[in-house]
Amino acid sequence: MCASTHWLASATAQSVLERGGNAFDAATAGAFVLHVAEPHLNGPGGDLVAVLATAADTSPFVLAGQGHAPRGATIEHFLGEGLDHVPGAGALAAAVPGAVDSWLWLLAELGTWELSDVLAYAIGYAERGVPVAPQLARVLATVEGLFREHWPTSYALWMPEGRVPQPYTTLVNATYARTLHRLAAAGTGATRTARIHSARDTWRTGFVAAAVAEFAAVPHRHSSGGDHAGVITAADFADFAPVLEPAVTAQFRRTTVAKAGLWSQGPVLLQALTLLDHFDDEQINPSTALGIHTITEAVKLAMADREAYYGHLAPEDAESVVRRLLSPRYSKERAHLIGEVASTEFRPGDIGIAPYTPPLLPRRPAHQAAGVGEPTVQQTGETRGDTCHIDVVDRWGNIISATPSGGWLQSSPAVPELGFSLGTRLQMAWLDPAAPSRLAPGKRPRTTLSPTLLLRDGTPVAALGTPGGDQQDQWQLQYLVRTLALGLAPQEAIDAPAFHTTAVVSSFWPRTWAPGGLVVEDRVGDAVIAELAERGHEVTVSGPWSQGRLSVVTRDPGTGVLQAAANPRGAQGYAVGR
Template sequence: MSASTHWLASATAQSVLERGGNAFDAATAGAFVLHVAEPHLNGPGGDLVAVLATADDPAPRVLAGQGHAPRAATIEHFHAEGLDHVPGAGALAAAVPGAVDSWLWLLAELGTWELDEVLAYAIEYAEHGVPVVPQLARVLATVEDLFREHWPTSYELWMPGGRVPHPYSMLTNPVYARTLRRLIAEGTGMTRRARIESARRAWRSGFVATAVEEAAAVPHRHSSGTDHAGVITAADFADFEPWLEPAVTARFRGITVAKAGLWSQGPMLLQALTMLDHFDDARIDPSTAEGVHTITEALKLAMADREAYYGDLDPADAKKVLGRLLSPEYAKERAGLIGPVAATEFRPGDIGVRRPYVPPLETRRPEVQADGVGEPTVQQTGQTRGDTCHIDVVDRWGNMISATPSGGWLQSSPAIPELGFALGTRLQMTWLDPAAPSCLVPGRRPRTTLTPTLLLRDGAPVAALGTPGGDQQDQWQLIYLVRTLALGFDPQQAIDAPAFHTTAVPSSFWPRTWTPGGLVIEGRVDLAIVDELRRRGHDVTVSGPWSQGRLSVVTRDPDSGVLGAAANPRGAQGYAVGR
């Protein structure tokens, strides 16, 4: 079974499975197709986080595909450039791209197919075209002036013939197809692994790294409204190495939930679940005002801790912080803070390990320009300008993977003309304050919002799920888990049900603002629920009826071996397929 945020990626992954590939072959092929089908939501210059289990080893592990800050990306350099935040668009905000190298590493380590077989799908679509979904056309229209006036390489690549592509027209990227073909050609060796490893070298220290360094060094417009040159170099590429690490876990209603560590926002979901496990099902039912309120307050507490303590910490420090944040005593203490009315203050806890960091608490600034701002995610009003991608795969043998590729959006920085893609802007998630646990430090990973999930029952993987959406990713997954694990919904019912999220936390994306008491909820809910939430003190925004979340999931019953999948109808792009 395969499920993703775009039907072409799901169909590609399923094609690989039908032809004998395993889940890791399929996910890799689908991910490269996502670069072509959803270039406004992810790209080769971006990053990824995946959580997986193999048929031979069901222990959940995390593929850490988040690149680090370049050697010259220092707080002092950004201040010298006149910046108080890392910009949301422009190559100065680029971390080392981790997505492509991580997918190739995974293919070499756990896959079975040859590189040319896996990349054939993406090459075909890049050369012959993919249909422009309306969302992509809207994003391109938004940045048309920016591209024409400041990013000519992007204008040439994404607006062929000098105009924004119409919805449902075909869009090609022959330059990226040539990049993939060159990687294949560079992949020489006597064994499959050797061929993939030599292609990785071409990416890490060959023609790709060289082209990136040259392009980033050209000053260009950033979302700050000022011009800067990037600092990423070919040497920074060579510093990056993907790896698998143990997942962080917690239990909710008897199910083990596996996430990435403190360098992601994953433990925030675990914290919220451990708080909610102290309430009965009726108290956390998302179809009631009481349930929405309780879940929202738990999220606000967990996300305050995210700002106070999460970051790419040293392993010993991370172990201490996680041990306290996920302890039963702390979960009970935090759950006890959830009262009958909405909290409007920022409330991190005191874990006794380090002093909680309180970031600048700024409300949204109306003068901020819109073009190329931050991650193109769901807005407070519920309007979706884009977000990220996601893919889940489970195969006949029991291999399972949930992956969230992101970054490197076509609107994140100028296109690199020799390669056919842009660099990402993940460094915008770092603070230019040395006291912050997620401050900018060369060689360290920015704290990412990418946060896929794996579920296990009695030690056996039973589901892989995730969603795009920046700071909303774990919020929407939390609602899904409550509905499926506590209330008995089936996966498609849980995905289709009305969603909501809080904005009462500093955004992970430039310009890092927040809305105290903010709560956004889909318009399909009963208006009486909205009235009750406002009476409780929530600052409620009612969004479009089908506006929040693009969650997908695959499932496996370890007893019967029966597989399942579900995908999101929102946006009419998600697709679940299998047999």
């Protein structure tokens, strides 16, 4: 079974499974197709976080494909450029690309297919073209002026006929196809694994790194309104290596939830679940005003801790912080803070460490810079940038939930020799030495990418995730409450009305927040909306099918039965299997 945010990626992954590949072969092939099918949502210059388990070892592990800050990405350099925040668009905000190298590592170490066979799907779509989804056309329309005036390489790549491609026309990327051909041809060696690692070396030390470094060094327009050169070099590429590390886990309703560590926002979901475990099912039902209120207030508390304590810490420090944040005593103390009315305060907890308080800048809905991809959902519910997701489980029990993102076409100018852009993940780092998620060379920026794995009695039973920036764990939280506490089927839980709070310090430039803000799909009903307003929430009503792009695959360890579900919003996600 597989499910993803685009039908072509799901079809690709299923094709690999049908031809005997395992879940890791399938996920890798599907991920490269996502580069081509959803270039406005992810790209080869971006990053990746995955949670996985193998049939041989059911322990949950995290594939950390989040690139680190380049050697020249210092707070002093950014301040010297006249910046008080890392820009949201432009190569100065680029972390070292981690997605491609991480997918290739996964294929080499846990897959079974040859690289050329895995890449053939993406190469075919890049050469022959993919249909322009309406959202892709809308994104291109918003950045047409930026591309034409300031990013000519992007204009040439994405608007080859001198105009924005129309919905349902065909878009090709022959340049990226050539890049993949070169990468596949670079795979030499006596074994399959050796050949893939040889291609990895070419990505990290060969033509890709050289082209990126040369192009990024040329000043170009950033979302800050000024022109800056990037600081990424070829040596920075060589510094990166994906890491497979144990997942962080917590229990909710007798199910183990596995997430990435404090360098992601993953523990936010775990914290919120441990808080909600102190309430009965009726109090946390996401279809009621009381349930929406309780869940929202739990998220606010967890997100405040995210700003106060999360970051790429030393392993021993991260372990200590996570242990304190997830302790039963702490979660009970935090649960008692949830009252009858909405809080508009920034309330990190006391874990014996001085909490960091970020600048609490009011959100200005009209503030928009061309090229800024995230945050994914505005207060109106309108989507403008985003992320991708793919889940796969195979007949043997290998399972993976992966969230690739960054490097979308509107993040920075396209590198003309390669056919893709760099990402802007450094915008999640603060230019403040006191912040746990401060900018520093070699440190991962605290990413919002947050896939999830579920286990029962030590055996994986589900892989799930969603795009959505700061909303990723909020939407997954609602899914988990509906399935684990209320007993809904996966598709029912995905289809149910969604909501999210904006009382979160945004992870994306210009790092604002909107205390008290709550966005709900209008399908929750007028009575629920009215009660939420009475409780003090500043409610914005979005369209009926406007929030979340969840997908999931499941496996019953007793029967071996597989299931999958995908989000109907946008008519783009797809679940498939047999």
